[in-house]
Amino acid sequence: MNNKPKIGVYVCHCGINIAKTVDVNTVTEFASHLPNVKVARNYSYMCSDPGQLLIREDIKNEGLNRVVVASCSPRMHELTFRKTLAEAGLNPYYLEMANIREQCSWVHEEGERATGKAKKLVAAAVSKVRLLEPLQEKEVDVEPATLIIGGGIAGIQAALDIANAGFKVYLVEKTPSVGGRMSQLDKTFPTLDCSACILTPKMVDVASHPNIELFTYSQVEEVSGFVGNFQVKVRKKARYVDVDKCTGCGACAQECRLSGRIPSEFDVGMGKRAAIYLPFPQAVPAKYTIDSQRCLFLTRGKCGKSPKCVDACAAGAINFEQKDEIAEFKVGAIIVATGFDVFDASRKPEYGYNDYVNVITSLELERLVSASGPTGGSVMIGTGEDASVPREIAFIKCVGSRDKSVGNEYCSRVCCMYTAKLAHLVEEKIPGANVRVYYMDVRAFGKGFEEFYDRVRREGIRYIRGNPSEIFKRGDKLVIKVENTLTSTPMEDEVDLVVLGVGLEPRKDAREIIDLLRLSQSADRFFLEAHPKLAPVDTATDGVFLAGCAQGPKDIPDTVAQAKGAASSALVLLSSGRVKVQAQISFVNEATCRGCGFCVEICPYGAIELVTVNRMGHQVSVARVNEALCKGCGACAAGCLSGSVQQKSFMDRQILPQIAVLGGMR
């Protein structure tokens, strides 16, 4: 190819997005006089087919070998125009974009100064594009397997879809059973179908599917590599029970000395379990686990004369010698489906959650109304002889949601409807109970939601507009201090039971996943998707996808839909079998590198290592870039003290002239 640059500059109107603020004709005229510019044109939508055709025709007819498109952010259309160049036979990396929309027209008032800035941006791009070098895109094979982190409904659904498509799935769940939050729920809104009944068949499928390898009571410890080629290390925590021998009969738990003494995680403290336990009757796998933090034998080395579980187990499955195991495997894609935590109600001390047994959370009530729950489905306050049935019951919505005072500005999206559902169930279970719901707004936006809200109101659930401010006890009643805002009446409402409609929060251990996979968080602290509208299941890390509440609060239908989306995105990768890797990567001038290792430290992708080379008879240490791992972020090049690390298309000699032109702005 002729090395003398022949540049085409294309100024986009973007309808009126750019043209209303920037005088595109002036910019085009200006560009046509810049050095090495052969053609300068403007067009209403450069990204449209006719817009791209303009470029391709000029490359052919005018012999262009460099192209500047002055339009939007390269995040939007850099790939579009690279393809345009490639189609015309030009190396796609001979393209430079000048962002005169996000960086100019959208942020400035119309007029000369905006046009002046657009000129500078174009001139800077022209000065750089002359110096660009052709780059080659490499492709690598994709490992035809997927890691799914989290065995709730999102992880289960994604696993089944991918496995059914014929690809291998490794499903890793932290707790002893799959099922997640959905398995804790009694009925689901707005259809009131039994949560367990619709979930358990899927749990069983996951365990028995030939393409799914299930790791329960396990945690992902390490992920390295890149899209298509991730190396994964999983720790299978010791259950101290041989799962091949355990029949799930439960004799061990019955005999355990701590039986009924340890708060059950599954029942959110409303019920008790033993030190050896099955989280819930339909758990998958139906294998017992010993809680090593509680078990007398494991914590003190002694449990009476001999551990009762061992004596009780006919199968001889208990094994106190069991150790954690590490499993390692390769996958091409990863789906993060780690779910949510409910808001910790003790962070709103004005509601007295820590002080009163009859102030409970919605999740605790789910366990109370559930037939498989600690009370067998009856709504009771307290336990044993003191237990009583509440008559006056109040629900409070938006506890820990839409509330800046606890740092959660977002709406949790499910509380309005689960409150309606729980209110309905309570009314059904306690005939004659007076149930009221204190609310700020009712957001019944989903399919069948408004109809359900209508139904429960007509059933006699009283909706009172006002968000309670305080709860305290007077005699044996709870007093809710609240204002009925529709009648401007401050009240003290006396009730027997308060149910706090707690919101959804990111998992407390979300940090571990972030560090593991280099994910970002949005302002609400949930995992950040690549684009809120057009890439809702992708992340900034290629090959890593999101599903379910890990990305933000959502209900079961939305979670399942997103899980299917994430599965589909993973399948696109797996079924194509090959993936392009970044071409604009870093490289090291080993002759000048001093081996200080600073770049190794700052590389967020672990893509640089120090190697020993022979330099004129001396063994010296220099940095070397792993081309498959490098994502082209440029941190190393910016950080290198000797200028030895450079990034392709962003080399010092390419960007310094560009900066010089911008420096003359004003």
Add this chain to the structure above:
Amino acid sequence: MNTEMQGFIQKYDLLGCIQCGRCTGGCPVTVRTNLNVRRFVYDAIDQSMLDNLAKLPEIWDCTACNTCAVRCPKGLKPVEVLIGLRNILVESGVIQPTVRDALESVFREGNPWDKPRAIRSDWMQGLEVKIAEPGKKVENLIFVCCTIAYDPKVQVIAKNLVKVLNKAGVDYGFIGDSETCCSSEVHNLGEEGLFEMMVEDNTELLNSYDAARIVTISPHCYSTYKSQYPNLKAKVIHYTHLLKEILEENKLEITREFPQKIVFHDPCFLGKQNNVFDEPRYILGRIPGAELVEFERKRERSLCCEGGGGKMWVESESRKERLAETRVNNARELGATLLAVACPFCILTLDDALKAKGFEEEMRVAEILEIIGELV
């Protein structure tokens, strides 16, 4: 006035309100007055209504306890809207004579009690008190509240603090006659101009000392210095912080047995507004022989005594039971023999209530320093 009125919406972020009602729901005085602070936030959006709103008597029922602001899910401060309305009245000069006198007294004498500045330190007579000198290093610069300095009923608080500090051998210094009102109540009464001036003067005075910490005795001074004086050099603490420190380091021994059943009343300006809950309880817990009990409405849910927000100078029209009386009743139901507080306003309101109820025989209201001073 007009630009000021338009500023109302921005200044108090009125459009951020979603009318959830947590402010009014939590407001302690709704059980005895007509105040509905949410309605004021809503109505104040209409500029033309401001003058009429300012004339409603219930804007003076607010005790500035700040519950409305603490509870607001959108970060608004409804209490400040009421204070803004009081400001409209102050600006136009239509205020009660008691309020006018208090404000004038702050302006002239540096205290709201109409007492001469020259006698501010009279409470020190007969005591060995170290006075801090401007420019000289002092670890703890003690700031005495105007009420404590002048009101013989509560001067014992300051006196006992001197006793405690001397015994513990702590490096401290008092300010003396130049000490000037923190003006918490000036702000709450709506005199914004005077408040700004006092903040400037007081900042200059307090910064003239080379103090590591300013130790306030009243939670009202504490809260005001902490949140409304942005340019203070020294760290601001409450005396309960210091006293806890002294006891933890075993610099002071509480030797005498005190076989009393004590219930602690959390002052709004200390607890709700600044989350100081544990320090007073720690101190009371160190008293030998004492049994601590808790109110049902404790800590974040403490019931206001109605002493703040300018209520010392504005009498409520309500005939219903005062909150201080409710509080004293609750203490008696608990079988408490001592109702402990850590605020001079709380002591005045609760002691009044105790006497009104005629419970003096069975119970006593006392400031923490009052008790500690008796026991060391």
